[in-house]
Amino acid sequence: MDLRSTLLVTGGSALSFKLLNTIVRFLPTPAAVLATKKSWKWRNISTSLAHSSLTGAWAVLCFSLQPQMLEDLISFHSVSSHSLVAVSTGYFIHDFWDMALNQSFKQSWELLLHHTVVISCFGLAVINRLYLGFALVSLLVELNSVFLHIRQLLLLSGQRNRPGTEVTAPRPTVTYMTNSWLNLGTFLVFRGCTLGWMARWLAGNSENMPRSILALGTAGLSLICIMNTVLFYRLLRADVLTNTKITKGQH
Template identity: 70%
Template sequence: MDLKSTLLVVGGSACCFKLLNTVIRFLPTPELARNKSWKWRNISTSLAHSSLTGAWAVVCFYIQPHMVEDLISSQSLLSHSLVAVSTGYFIHDFLDVALNQSFKRSREVLLHHSLVLSCFSLSVTSRLYVGYAVVSLLVEINSVFLHIRQLLLLSGRRNILGTYVALLVFRVCTLAWMTRWLAAHTERVPRYALTMGTVGLSLISIMNVVLFYRLLRADVLPIREKRMAREI
């Protein structure tokens, strides 16, 4: 795709996710989640993005396995389109969160989206590092479980095991591999791209540690406290 076509895909993607978010407004919502209808719509839209892009990333590497050998210049129409579509989603979600949540509650999400948009914008416009961006979208497989967990909690239910297994495999391992790859290819990556990637990975890794702690605090610590209470 040329630059004009790429921008059309990005803009079309943002509009499609906005449309999906609007359609969800008219779909049945669990009774317990009705007082948090915006959050339900936002997470449902995010679940659709994670399901789509996580599966799409796997397909990209299945069809073009040699892309792993050259994450800088190797690409295809399928992989480039994936990054463009995902860029459109992050634009939509950045605006959705910024307009509907206070900055204090949304600053982590806005920081994360800003980092992703910076890296993905470089990738889709320069047609470089597309493979690296596709690797990062494997993390969305874990996001599927996180979003399902959030929706279950909003509807008064709970799912624990799948979230932690997916977090370890698709988030921790993927980001560790990305960090290792970046460190091994510092001589091939321009300074501006290396700085962007290093800062982005560092901040997102810190966010993941915080995420893991919050999951433990929400899921494991209450169970431990109940056991201790029974023993007293």
């Protein structure tokens, strides 16, 4: 794709995710979401789930069809991989503005910072047609985001605890706990291992990269690694440590 086509795909993606977000508004919304007045958050996370499902599967498909891309993450790419990074960039642009307009800065600054880093890195990749393979590797993280977003939707819709146990001895539903373990497991594989591999790749290929690109990549990856470490601790504390304490208290 030339520059014009790239910008059209990116802009079209942003508008498409905005349209999807609008469509979700007219779909049935759980009563618990309406009662807590978190309809915007429900729409936002539902749209994020669609992006994660699409891009995670698409990234796996790209590597499956062209495994040689793993041998050259800098210059080798296909039309499909280029389109995928452009589509994902469009989503992050949409989500950035969606949060900026509907949520306070205090609540969203971490994600806004994350999105700024991703848009900068992905934007350079799609415009210059370089490091698309590296960007594609980072999208494998979205395979975990699927379960992370499902967890958020379950919490919003009040489906974490079994009915009748909320007050005395909260007991998570089978659906919530199954998703929780899948979330933690895929977190370690598709976030922990992927980000660790990316850091190793950056260190090993630093001599082949311009200093400005290396600095941007290193700073961005370091920030995302820190954010994911904090996120994993929060998930572990909320879904494992808390439930363990509750279980011990019942014996």
